[in-house]
Amino acid sequence: APMAAGVLAALETDQAGIAAFRTMYGERLGILRDLMLDCGMRLAIEPRAGFYTLWDTPSEAFGQPISSGEEFNFLMIEKTGVVGVHFGNALRYAVCADVAAIQDDLLAAFKSAEVSYT
Numbered sequence: 001a002p003m004a005a006g007v008l009a010a011l012e013t014d015q016a017g018i019a020a021f022r023t024m025y026g027e028r029l030g031i032l033r034d035l036m037l038d039c040g041m042r043l044a045i046e047p048r049a050g051f052y053t054l055w056d057t058p059s060e061a062f063g064q065p066i067s068s069g070e071e072f073n074f075l076m077i078e079k080t081g082v083v084g085v086h087f088g089n090a091l092r093y094a095v096c097a098d099v100a101a102i103q104d105d106l107l108a109a110f111k112s113a114e115v116s117y118t
Helices: 001-014 015-038 069-080 100-115
Strands: 042-045 052-056 086-088 090-093
Touching: 001 015, 015 042, 015 052, 015 100, 069 086, 069 100, 090 100
Parallel strands: none
Antiparallel strands: 042 052, 052 090, 086 090
16 A cells, blocks of 8 residues: 555645656657567567566577577576566566666677578
């Protein structure tokens, strides 16, 4: 109940704050989306709101066949330190952190995966 009251108060009194967060997350989504697309990743669905992106699992990465989102996720963690959340053959990457500040590291990580889809 306290959280709901806080959300209600924000909705009633802080539309500017809500708009600022919407803009911030929208910018972060755009950066991550473009970066990952440039590295060959394929969107499962175009992000429209919030702070998550959803991606199809590549069929090959790091020079080996990939059979599941879980396998790809754990390879990314092991080889690059990038952590996603796997859902069957989909992967979720969030933009909670300042993506612009870490985009060079993210770019290097996803480029090193050399993903492909068949």
